[in-house]
Amino acid sequence: MNGGETWSSWYNQPTGQFYHVTTDNRFPYWVYGSQQESGSAGTASRSDTGEITFHDWHVVGVFEYGYIAVDPLDSNVLYGSWLTRTKQDIFEVAQVTPEPFRTGQYRYTRTLPVVFSPLNPHALYFGTNVLFKTTDAGNSWEAISPDLTRKSYDLPKNLGVFAAYDPEKGKHRGVIYAVAPSFKEEGTIWAGTDDGLIQLTRDGGKTWTDVTPPQLVPWSKVSILEASHFDAGTAYAAINSFRLDDLRAHIYRTRDFGKTWTEITKGIPAGGASNVVREDAVRKGLLFAGTEGAVYVSFDDGENWQPLQLNLPHTSMRDLAIHGDDLVVGTHGRSFWILDDITPLRQMSAEVAAAKVHLFAPQTAVRFRWNRATDTPLPPEEPAGKNPPDGAIIDYYLASAASGPVTIEILDANNHLVRKYASTDKPLDMTKIATENPIPMYWVRHEQILSGEAGMHRFVWDVRNPQPESLTHEYPISAIVHNTPRYPLGAFAMPGAYTVKLTVDGKTHTQPLTVKMDPRIKSSLADLHKQFVMESASVSGMNESYELLSRVRSVRAQMKERTEKAGKSAVGEKIAALDKVLAELEGAPVPGFAGVPPGSKQRENLSTLNQHFGAMLAVADSADAVPTTQADAAFKELGNELTRCLAQWQHYRDYEIVELNADLKKAGLAPIDPKEPPKEAPAEDAGGDDEP
Numbered sequence: 001m002n003g004g005e006t007w008s009s010w011y012n013q014p015t016g017q018f019y020h021v022t023t024d025n026r027f028p029y030w031v032y033g034s035q036q037e038s039g040s041a042g043t044a045s046r047s048d049t050g051e052i053t054f055h056d057w058h059v060v061g062v063f064e065y066g067y068i069a070v071d072p073l074d075s076n077v078l079y080g081s082w083l084t085r086t087k088q089d090i091f092e093v094a095q096v097t098p099e100p101f102r103t104g105q106y107r108y109t110r111t112l113p114v115v116f117s118p119l120n121p122h123a124l125y126f127g128t129n130v131l132f133k134t135t136d137a138g139n140s141w142e143a144i145s146p147d148l149t150r151k152s153y154d155l156p157k158n159l160g161v162f163a164a165y166d167p168e169k170g171k172h173r174g175v176i177y178a179v180a181p182s183f184k185e186e187g188t189i190w191a192g193t194d195d196g197l198i199q200l201t202r203d204g205g206k207t208w209t210d211v212t213p214p215q216l217v218p219w220s221k222v223s224i225l226e227a228s229h230f231d232a233g234t235a236y237a238a239i240n241s242f243r244l245d246d247l248r249a250h251i252y253r254t255r256d257f258g259k260t261w262t263e264i265t266k267g268i269p270a271g272g273a274s275n276v277v278r279e280d281a282v283r284k285g286l287l288f289a290g291t292e293g294a295v296y297v298s299f300d301d302g303e304n305w306q307p308l309q310l311n312l313p314h315t316s317m318r319d320l321a322i323h324g325d326d327l328v329v330g331t332h333g334r335s336f337w338i339l340d341d342i343t344p345l346r347q348m349s350a351e352v353a354a355a356k357v358h359l360f361a362p363q364t365a366v367r368f369r370w371n372r373a374t375d376t377p378l379p380p381e382e383p384a385g386k387n388p389p390d391g392a393i394i395d396y397y398l399a400s401a402a403s404g405p406v407t408i409e410i411l412d413a414n415n416h417l418v419r420k421y422a423s424t425d426k427p428l429d430m431t432k433i434a435t436e437n438p439i440p441m442y443w444v445r446h447e448q449i450l451s452g453e454a455g456m457h458r459f460v461w462d463v464r465n466p467q468p469e470s471l472t473h474e475y476p477i478s479a480i481v482h483n484t485p486r487y488p489l490g491a492f493a494m495p496g497a498y499t500v501k502l503t504v505d506g507k508t509h510t511q512p513l514t515v516k517m518d519p520r521i522k523s524s525l526a527d528l529h530k531q532f533v534m535e536s537a538s539v540s541g542m543n544e545s546y547e548l549l550s551r552v553r554s555v556r557a558q559m560k561e562r563t564e565k566a567g568k569s570a571v572g573e574k575i576a577a578l579d580k581v582l583a584e585l586e587g588a589p590v591p592g593f594a595g596v597p598p599g600s601k602q603r604e605n606l607s608t609l610n611q612h613f614g615a616m617l618a619v620a621d622s623a624d625a626v627p628t629t630q631a632d633a634a635f636k637e638l639g640n641e642l643t644r645c646l647a648q649w650q651h652y653r654d655y656e657i658v659e660l661n662a663d664l665k666k667a668g669l670a671p672i673d674p675k676e677p678p679k680e681a682p683a684e685d686a687g688g689d690d691e692p
Contacts, residue, residue: 011054012383014335016041019111020067021330023323024075027519031338032060032068033319033330034080039064042078042088045326045338045388050371050481052385053378061086061093065110072121077137081112083126085138096138098126106130107149107172109194113179119186127176131191131205144205149174150195153218158245180225183281184232190258192222198237200258211258215250219243224276224319230284233257236302238277238289249274249291253302264302277302278320283346288327290317295329299348312337325363326388340388344395344456358397359502359509365392367463367495368518369624373479380442384482391462392513394500402452402504410461410513411499418465418493423452428486439475445483452504461500463515465490468539468617469546471589471610488542488614491535492621494528517624527626534620534627534635541613541642548649549606552586554678555657562669571663578656585648604641612638 017036024030028046035041043057062068066081078086083097099106106128117123126132131145152171155163166173174195182188187204196216201208216222221240228234235258239250249268252261268274272291280286285301288308295317297308316332327339344360352358370390378384394408406423427447434441451457467490475484498513517528559575559582566572587605604612616638619631627635653674661671 008381009383012381014383014385015333016335017332018318018330018336019065019332020319021321021328021336022068022070023321023328024070025072026075029323030075031321031328031336032062032070032078033336034062034064034066034068036332037064040068040080043336043385045323045328046368047387048369048371049373050479050483051387053382058088060088061091066112067114069114069116069124071137072116079114079124079138081110081114082108083114083138094138096134098132098134098141098143099128107175109175109177111177113176115179115181117181117186118183119181123181125179125181125189127179127191129172129175131176131179131189133205145191145199145201145208147172148176148191148197148199148208149193150197150218153195156219156244158243178222178225178237180227180235182227182232183229184227188227188232190225190227190235192225192237194221196220196222196239198222198225198258202257209258211254213237213252213261213263215252215261215263217244220250223274224278226277226279228279229281231255236277236279236287237261238274240273240275242273242292247271247273247292249289251277251289251302262302264298265305266303267298267305268296275317276319278322280322280342280346286346288320288322290320290329292316295320297345299345308339310339336385338388341393341395352397355397356399357502357504357507357509359500359511360395360397361511362392362394362500362513364514364516365461365463366518367492367515367624371479371481371484373481377443377477377480380440380482386483389460391460391464392498392500392515394459394461394502395457396459396502396509397456398452398454398504400454404452404505406450406452407501407503408450408459408461409501409503410493411501412493413497415499418498419461421450421459421461423450425449433486437475439477439480443480443482443484444475445485447486462489463493465493465536465539468542468614469610470542470614471546471549471607472614488617489621491532491539491617492624494532495525521624523625528624530626531620531624534631535617537635537639538613538617538620541638542610542617545606545609545613545642545645548646549586549610550678551653551674552582552606552649554676555652555672555674556582556586557678558672558676562664562672565669566664566667569667571660571667571669574660574663578652578660581656582652585645585652604638604645606645609638609642609645613642 018033021033028044030042030044032042040060040062041057042060044052047056060078062078062080062084063082069079071077076088085094085096108128113127115125122135124134129147129149130143132141133144134141155170174193176191177194178192180190188202191199196218198212199208200211222237223240224238226236234255237252241250248270249265249272251264251274253264254261272293274291276290278288287298287302289296293314295308295312296305298305313334315334317329318332319330321328325341325343327342329337341363343363347360368390408421409417410419412418427449450459468488470488474487476487493515495515495517498515500511500513502509556579559579563572563575585605587607589607589611616635620627657672657674664671
């Protein structure tokens with residue numbers, strides 16, 4: 001782009017052109033789609049390495065264009081238009097089409113629907129101009145419908161000279177373009193064609209009824225049919241009339257098995273033909289729609305729509321999928337997008353909109369490690385998608401700006417405070433961090449400060465206890481990616497029940513929160529509790545050594561002031577003697593891996609204790625498992641050393657300093673106050689070592 005001065009990969013543009021989008025049942029779940037001209041793609045919705053990169057996506061052996069259907073009983077197996085069955089683990093792509101070679105008996109298009117029944121996980125449907133069904137993974141097929149398309153049609157005037165190229169001269173052109181098996185009745189299936197018909201069977205295909213809305217004319221394309229999750233007689237249809245030079249959205253709803261239809265597009269402006277409509281599986285009446293330019297949401301079963309565009313690029317929204325609490329978008333030109341956690345949309349109501357303050361009930365949070373990478377990080381110009389927030393998502397709404405501090409508290413099942421955030425919290429000095437740190441600041445996660453401004457707010461608790469007081473902080477280069485937090489982190493919270501308490505202008509609002517483990521972790525709760533105990537005790541060891549170190553440094557600073565006045569007197573000699581032993585107690589951090597010089601046998605001091613408790617915290621936090629026996633033994637040694645150092649400090653405080661103060665008084669000098677806070681916190685290194 002600049003005459004050859006710099007170069008980048010040509011894969012750095014998120015321009016995938018997807019026709020449909022679907023997800024599987026893994027954790028983290030995967031997103032799949034087939035592209036225009038570029039084959040098919042599957043990608044993890046969340047990565048174990050902090051961001052979603054080429055390590056987390058691959059081709060999936062499905063022909064470009066069309067649908068991908070994931071076997072609900074085995075996410076390793078995919079089916080695609082032009083019927084293939086792919087085993088992802090060995091990349092085996094089997095041809096399982098009901099017509100091994102084309103005989104002219106059936107008509108095809110590039111985007112033929114391939115859809116599993118939501119009620120019978122063995123039943124897979126495939127549409128040509130007839131509907132096929134298999135229950136044995138495509139090894140045998142049964143046609144369960146006649147030709148469901150129009151027998152004849154009038155050619156629209158806008159075809160112009162292309163009318164002469166119609167091979168059927170106005171007959172037998174269409175194919176089934178959308179299939180929607182019912183979520184409530186196994187035998188009920190909706191089928192829509194690309195020539196403007198909607199057909200319905202309620203007996204598994206034995207009989208079919210034309211239930212087409214009277215507004216549909218030939219060359220109207222039934223782009224998506226959506227069967228209701230709540231009522232067998234309700235369905236939604238997104239009609240694309242692009243080929244008729246009609247760029248308006250056309251979305252229809254029936255509540256009586258297609259006997260009558262209502263067009264529901266109020267609030268969707270003209271200029272973007274409709275491609276998709278989907279119904280939320282949790283909240284009845286919550287609908288999502290995609291057009292040629294935007295995504296929309298309706299809270300009243302389609303009676304009214306409003307934009308849900310947020311930061312989405314304005315492009316062709318071809319398909320939508322709802323996976324758990326996420327809304328997934330497949331675009332034709334800007335790849336996949338995910339709106340994480342739509343639970344606030346499910347809770348929206350007139351009462352919520354009228355409230356001065358509202359705390360939404362949070363979704364179940366997953367204790368997930370945001371980054372397990374130990375390899376050299378990818379350069380920043382490599383393409384990468386963002387992970388979802390790593391923690392508990394907390395949404396709240398303020399009708400107007402708060403007059404005082406806003407706080408969020410996380411309480412455990414025993415009502416003990418786990419974490420507290422406030423709008424008055426001071427952010428880290430990023431200028432200072434950038435000066436002290438040898439890494440570019442675009443890697444760094446900027447600290448989130450709770451907002452008290454009017455509007456909708458999303459805050460994330462990282463499912464950890466408060467960070468420890470540490471002499472050193474770092475952004476470890478060996479595992480750094482975009483959005484890297486500042487280490488050390490606090491102890492992981494245990495899975496279980498919590499309460500979120502929001503306080504605004506003196507009034508509190510609470511909601512329950514459940515934290516569960518990453519389902520891939522098989523450690524028992526007992527083992528996780530042992531890990532939690534070691535992490536928490538390591539944090540306590542860091543905090544206690546840091547506090548003691550602050551006291552020692554404060555006393556030494558005070559003694560230095562007294563020395564300047566005492567000179568070489570007897571009291572000056574006492575100050576010097578006490579300062580010597582306190583200097584040994586204070587110590588200094590030790591450079592090198594984990595702060596241990598090779599062959600070192602030196603005793604711990606407060607500085608190395610803070611450092612080594614930090615190392616123990618990292619060891620305990622390295623895996624969601626019970627700490628090793630070696631870690632237990634090392635931790636006990638550190639505990640003994642902390643007890644010894646504490647006893648030393650108490651002796652100096654209660655005896656040596658008391659005696660020195662008596663001498664200082666005789667000399668007319670101010671006493672030493674061991675409780676006086678230091679003028680500055682213990683010096684810290686912003687870090688950046690490539691060692692953990």
